[in-house]
Amino acid sequence: MIQLKASRCVRSLSRESECNKCELICPTEAIVVAKNPLPAINFSACVGCGACDAVCPNEALFLDDFSSTEFFFNFIEDDGNLISCRKNVPCIASLNIENIISMTLLKKEVVFDMGHCGTCAIAHKCRPEIEKNYEEASYILEAMQSTALIKLEDVKYEKEPSSQEHITNRREFFSKVNLAGVVKTKHAFEKEIQKATDELVEHTLQKSDIALLKQKRITDRRKLFFTALKRVEKPSVYHVIEADELTFTSSKEINSDTCTACQMCYRVCPSGALSSDIKNSKIDFDPFLCIKCHICHDVCEPEAITLSPTYRVKEFFEPEVHSLIKFNVRRCDECNIIFSTNSNERLCYRCKAEEEEARELWGIKGDI
Ligand code: SF4
Ligand code: SF4
Structure with missing residues (x-):
């Protein structure tokens, strides 16, 4: 199930933010970005595909049962090069473009198993996203003069999953996984309640989030990208x-x-x-x-x-x-504080605003 780290959502930084990437990609309309600055989530509609996690620029969204960073490390250590929703990821769209490029650079060849898309209920949104990521990653790898490549394949398995085993409904899949341990902790219990509630859950910033808003942070996916680039010619x-x-x-x-x-x-x-x-x-x-x-x-x-x-x-x-x-840095002629300006302005912003207010109030024209 998806979770939101409110302090990382760029909408928490300014009311002017127009970001709604998560809402646009969600295949089940589980995320709604409305008037409230932060996205609201209908947990019962979330199928846990992780596509919103992948498109969120600041890693504000994350799945509680799949981490693309952990997957990155496991995949790099593993001998195989197959990425498949039938094998190791909830959906190939859960992988962000930076991790895709980094993994391909390090593995030299990566295969996306597209064989399940034809029957998948969320393919209408996720398949075009996977193809877009494939195209962008291939374009960048080529521009880097890398011979590493990504292949899209319809992988045939020795034992194809039977129609019953076939995971056509991600929500069902994840609810099976989550319920297997039968809600042992309070945290897990609360999550199960969230999933059972068929309504939008609003998010707000907590006091502890406020300090985090000011912190500049490099995303994990960018750090991995930087590390991968260091390892290639x-x-x-x-x-x-x-x-x-x-x-x-x-x-x-x-x-x-x-x-x-x-x-x-x-x-x-x-x-x-x-x-x-x-x-x-x-x-x-x-x-x-x-x-x-x-x-x-x-x-x-x-x-x-x-x-x-x-x-x-x-x-x-x-x-x-x-x-x-x-910018020009100078002292304000009126209050003496130091301010920066992109013009020959002699007054700081506050004194300038006060002067303009006085002019308006008293109908003054010309110098005061
Ligand atoms: S994509 Fe990320 S930053 Fe943008 S609205 Fe959604 S949670 Fe916030
Ligand atoms: S990361 Fe900084 S520079 Fe880049 S788009 Fe966001 S606000 Fe602008």
């Missing part, structure tokens, strides 16, 4: 790839004419890809840390931050921090 030539083809990272640009130095984008960035210094005198960007969560775009009122049309493969192997913009 660098390409002889670094290609430039179409940014549209990349779902898990990006390159950014900032329009210096429209940026107001409000600091929102790098303060809200959950991965630390956007950053500044102690004086707030600049915005730097590390493409390798970016998880393409889009929240920096969502919070930027003047829409000054944009996606670059291309991404350099070099960033994977030799990550570089790019300077996007520099």
Whole structure:
């Protein structure tokens, strides 16, 4: 069954966040992103395919009975190269694109068993997602000049699962697994109750989550990706790839004419890809840390931050921090505090706002 770690959902960082990737991929409409900032989940509708876990940019969703990170390590150590919902994963769509690329780089060849998709009740959403991941991963591997490849196959088993054994209903499968131990702990009991309740469960931030919101965190899948890249040969030539083809990272640009130095984008960035210094005198960007969560775009009122049309493969192997913009740092003429600005403004934001309010109130034109 799926669980939400509220402090990691990018929607908890700003009301402006438009992320609803989990809602869009869920094959049973178990996740609803409505007015409440955080997604609501109908646990009884969740079939435990893990597709939402895979698309969530900040690892906010996780299955309590399958971990893609644990699977990664087991798979790398295992002699086999087959990934199958009939063998080792709840659904191939539960694997995120970064883990797919990392595992393929390390194994040299990975096979996706697509043989069950034809009869699977959730294939309408999950099969196109698996194929999209396959295409993206293959494109990136090729751009890295890697000979590692992914194959889509209809695998024939010596003993095909009988129609009774066939797991066509993931919910039934997981409920069997979970009920096998017959609810031994309070935690397990609560989960069983959640599953039995056919209603949307809202999520809210707890006090303990608030401190976590400010922490910049590199996702586990990014750490594994970085480790895998360290173990393979660098390409002889670094290609430039179409940014549209990349779902898990990006390159950014900032329009210096429209940026107001409000600091929102790098303060809200959950991965630390956007950053500044102690004086707030600049915005730097590390493409390798970016998880393409889009929240920096969502919070930027003047829409000054944009996606670059291309991404350099070099960033994977030799990550570089790019300077996007520099600001003037000066003392406010009115209150003397130090502030940064992208113009010749002499007043800090607070004094400027007060001045504008006074002008409006008293109908003052020209200098005060
Ligand atoms: S995909 Fe992740 S970050 Fe986006 S709304 Fe869902 S839980 Fe939040
Ligand atoms: S740079 Fe923007 S898209 Fe990338 S991780 Fe930070 S907030 Fe998300």
